[in-house]
Amino acid sequence: MKKWLPIAIIVVLVIVVWQVTAGFNNTAVTKEENAKLAWSNVESSYQRRNDLIGNLVKTVEGAADFERGTLKEVIEARSKATSVNVDAENLSAAQIEQFQQAQQGVTSALSRLLVTVERYPELKANQNFLQLQSQLEGTENRINVARDRYNAAVTDFNTYIRTFPNTLFAGLFGFDKMERFQADAGAENAPDVEFDF
Incomplete structure (x- = not known):
């Protein structure tokens, strides 16, 4: 009997280690x-915005005297943003930064478009434009x-793999x-708002 005890x-012990x-x-x-999955939802939300921008640009193009340069900036920024591909399997800080910079370009161009629209009362009264603006x-x-939600999911994962004893197994497996999604550089500063009257 003592032979079988060891x-x-x-x-x-093997079963316990395997279970753990x-x-x-x-x-x-x-x-x-x-x-x-949360990262995919971030990308999906940005894709929805890019899809809406296409419709917004078509609506604005209908205003014959609208500033073409502003529209061109929006179209180019949207094109650049949709060309940035991020692999969720190998998500890195550099990939997130590249994605974020492209999206910031869209945000800036879109902001300029919406400010420029203020000079066109017929466009501001256009029901399609108002609806698209609301959807944006x-x-x-x-x-x-x-x-x-992405940052919360990343925090949950990072906390799990970095707490003891899980940190011992994280490298092994x-x-x-x-990486978390970070705010744009300078986002902590309030934007300057200027009104042209």
């Missing part, structure tokens, strides 16, 4: 996939919510800290 202890590591791995995979405002809110 073997039984080893078998029990499998439990860690499965939970980490789930949390990582949730963070990747709602989409901007969705983008913010999606970014917040190839889990690395994920």
Whole structure:
């Protein structure tokens, strides 16, 4: 009977270690996939904005005397933003930065477009334009919510893999800290608002 005791202890230890590591791995995979899904939702929200911008540009183009340079900037920024591809499987700070810069270009061009529209009362009264403008405002809110949810999912994942004893297993199973979505540089400063009367 004493001969079997060391073997039984080893078998029990192997089962316990297997359960602990499998439990860690499965939970980490789930949390990582949730963070990747949240990133996909960020991209989806930005895609919705880009789709709406196309319709907005077509509506604005209908105003024959509208400033073409402003429209061109919006179209070019939208094109650049849609050409930036981010691989959710290999999400890095550099990829997020590149994506964010392209989206910031769209935001800036769109802001200039909406300010320029103020000079065109017939366009401001256009029902299609008003509806698209309202949808864009709602989409901007969705983008913010999606970014917040992404950051929450990344925080959950990062906290899980960085707490003891999980940190011991994270490297063993190839889990690395994920990057959060950061605010644009200078976002902490209030924007200058100028009115031309």
